[in-house]
Amino acid sequence: MGRLTEAAAAGSGARAAGWAGSPPTLLPLSPTSPGCAATMASSDEDGTNGGASEAGEDREAPGKRRRLGFLATAWLTFYNIAMTAGWLVLAIAMVRFYMEKGTHRGLYKSIQKTLKFFQTFALLEIVHCLIGIVPTSVLVTGVQVSSRIFMVWLITHSIKPIQNEESVVLFLVAWTVTEITRYSFYTFSLLDHLPYFIKWARYNFFIILYPVGVAGELLTIYAALPYVKKTGMFSIRLPNKYNVSFDYYYFLLITMASYIPLFPQLYFHMLRQRRKVLHGEVIVEKDD
Amino acid sequence: WKHVEILDAKTREKLCFLDKVEPHATIAEIKNLFTKTHPQWYPARQSLRLDPKGKSLKDEDVLQKLPVGTTATLYFRDLGAQISWVTVFLTEYAGPLFIYLLFYFRVPFIYGHKYDFTSSRHTVVHLACICHSFHYVKRLLETLFVHRFSHGTMPLRNIFKNCTYYWGFAAWMAYYINHPLYTPPSKWPQTRVLPSWAFPPCETGARHLCGKEICQLGNFSIHMALRDLRPAGSKTRKIPYPTKNPFTWLFLLVSCPNYTYEVGSWIGFAIMTQCLPVALFSLVGFTQMTIWAKGKHRSYLKEFRDYPPLRMPIIPFLL
């Protein structure tokens, strides 16, 4: 984080000389951390820090870790326990379904309620950032959570014919394992008893789960394309009185394309985090 | 005589040693001397500091007045390629002007072959084109002849960011306003933006257009007032006060009335064209300008003890 702030300061240096309102250099879509990339498979990027400023999270120096109020800690602990439980239930439901039916057909349908419920509840993570009990950028978390909401509601829920695709199972499995590790990581950190294997899992599972999740998401969107094109769903055509149009098909194409630049950024960012947290490697900040 | 050594702020490597520098040399002069040995870092690219992580020294700062001994150690940081402030503004604003006209004239490959170089049958589309062009011509002229910027350059990469924003939005708005399937406001020309008593002489339909142009005049008046605050060639900053021009009386209530007027004029344009992308552009612009206005407002408060307490950053009494 320190790195970013420094860079930004240097960048506006030409104008920053003592004058805060530094107009045209700061346009709305100003760059943010690599976390922007986190639209993908898992909201596991260290951005979404479920409230636990566990050692090794690079956001704050260990010494000045913020002390949360009792209420905030209690709420976050409850929230993270509930979410861990929710995703565990999902995991069990999925395993049971497969054991009983021996096929993935109908899997999504059988678990959709639980999935939608808990995934939608992740919206609270944005609120946590907004009110400041979680020290992460609202933008990063917002992008992560909304990409999940998008996959659940605007793709899988809305396009029935693709619900039985294998790719849906792919991202469901990746998400479930990621979320169980992530939420339990936060829970245990908040309780100040983080078992090593959970920390290890959080910083190793992603190596496989990220690509799997991304592949699942991309293949699912890809499978949806012909259907979206045929039905023209969620699209607005001219003429209309607001003089704007929207084509969901092209929107999906752009979404898919955006994975190309974003995924590697996110992945390598997590790899760096991993080295830092698990191997205590001090990454020399270029700016020092 | 003083000695100045310049070290790299990151590596602490010694980059240059200036023997015998006049004690009342300014930082600008030291930058010039430094460029002689390192031509790749022209003065605008350089940031010199007393502390590797501290604030950049100003060009006007005088060596003698700085807390240094006979040998001054300055830390150098490269700000990256720079581009002149004026160039950035000109590219930023010339783009939308040109792009909008491409859509207005319906050049090939935008709306389909049969519409090439046709003209819209709605009056409002033509008025909108005049308004939009006027808006950016005004900004270009202001950049060239009105504004007295305090900074010469900014980092090169800003130009990409800013142009994407301005050009992209201009194309998006122009695409819909000039579209063959454009729907003019249903009640045009009866839509009311301002109460009818405000402009008795105006045709009802032209009122929102008037509203927009009035905001433009207001914006221009503020820019003139700001210009008059700063003598040519200087970088001073003063508290702006209302002048004889009634448009500037908004200074009584807000710190950045030029932004207030700017937002007003985009809202007027959005209502006039009834185009959602324009409304979104207004919203994004408003958000951005509010952020800047708050920054400026804070700087005014910090810099001037006697800053008028009634003022708000951008919207009277509210924000």
Ligand SMILES: NC(=O)c1ccc[n+]([C@@H]2O[C@H](COP(=O)([O-])OP(=O)(O)OC[C@H]3O[C@@H](n4cnc5c(N)ncnc54)[C@H](OP(=O)(O)O)[C@@H]3O)[C@@H](O)[C@H]2O)c1
């Ligand atoms: N639609 C949009 O999205 C959008 C966004 C931004 C701007 N704009 C337009 O562009 C115009 C210019 O933008 P801007 O941000 O550069 O405006 P600005 O910061 O208000 O500055 C206008 C000029 O006045 C100078 N100035 C400001 N306060 C001063 C003071 N207290 N004393 C002396 N000089 C002072 C500035 O010099 P410095 O170089 O020292 O600041 C600059 O040259 C805006 O008014 C608006 O019309 C539109």
